[in-house]
Amino acid sequence: MDSNYWDEKYSVDEFVYTKLENRFVVEYCTSLPGKRAIDLAGGEGRNSVWLAKQGWQVENIDFSEVALDKYLQFAQAEHVAGHCIATCNDAVTFSPQSTPVDLGVIAYLQINQHDLQLAIRRLVDHIAPGGHLFGVWHSRDNLEGGFGGPRDPEVLPNVATITQALEGTGLEILELKNRDGQIQTREGLKPSVTLVLLAKRPE
Numbered sequence: 001m002d003s004n005y006w007d008e009k010y011s012v013d014e015f016v017y018t019k020l021e022n023r024f025v026v027e028y029c030t031s032l033p034g035k036r037a038i039d040l041a042g043g044e045g046r047n048s049v050w051l052a053k054q055g056w057q058v059e060n061i062d063f064s065e066v067a068l069d070k071y072l073q074f075a076q077a078e079h080v081a082g083h084c085i086a087t088c089n090d091a092v093t094f095s096p097q098s099t100p101v102d103l104g105v106i107a108y109l110q111i112n113q114h115d116l117q118l119a120i121r122r123l124v125d126h127i128a129p130g131g132h133l134f135g136v137w138h139s140r141d142n143l144e145g146g147f148g149g150p151r152d153p154e155v156l157p158n159v160a161t162i163t164q165a166l167e168g169t170g171l172e173i174l175e176l177k178n179r180d181g182q183i184q185t186r187e188g189l190k191p192s193v194t195l196v197l198l199a200k201r202p203e
């Protein structure tokens with residue numbers, strides 16, 4: 001799916017992924033130290049704006065201009081525009097405006113595993129000593145009886161693919177596991193499996 005696909009998807013008045021921050025971002029990032037963050041593939045900015053409200057200087061890097069426009073308006077409305085910048089770049093080849101950072105967030109970037117590995121490694125390159133990487137995805141294991149998210153295994157990471165992506169980067173994995181949860185469907189709440197990652201670059 002290219003940027004045109006995403007621009008079209010985001011060309012609606014409502015926020016496709018809501019303005020509500022992701023619960024795993026809140027759970028894992030609330031107590032992390034630091035000042036500067038990159039939200040890679042941050043879309044309309046629900047997590048970027050939440051991070052900015054917690055005091056972070058956030059750079060949302062996404063290849064959808066439409067999403068980034070919505071994000072900047074959202075940041076303005078929430079009075080955190082001074083903490084938020086946008087960079088329209090591909091996740092695989094991006095160059096941040098501000099580097100290094102203390103936190104890299106990558107939430108639901110569901111692209112093929114080769115490109116995801118490149119995107120993660122590029123993000124890791126910009127994480128300062130003592131900084132963290134947080135990731136969250138629909139898990140490949142969700143295909144076995146779980147609901148929600150893409151159904152193509154190639155765009156669904158699991159513990160093995162993320163472990164491989166981080167090999168040789170110098171990051172220490174603090175947590176990498178599936179979390180069982182529920183997702184709202186037309187037939188009510190159904191089980192869903194989410195993969196979460198927290199890693200740290202040693203001081």
Ligand SMILES: C[S@@+](CC[C@H](N)C(=O)[O-])C[C@H]1O[C@@H](n2cnc3c(N)ncnc32)[C@H](O)[C@@H]1O
Pocket residue numbers: 006017022040041042043044045046047061062063064067089090091092106107108109110111
């Ligand atoms: C499912 S949305 C998640 C958005 C946001 N992280 C969130 O949790 O609300 C996936 C995002 O990835 C972006 N994206 C997909 N492929 C990309 C790529 N190759 N480079 C940059 N952004 C990409 C899309 O534009 C979209 O905003």
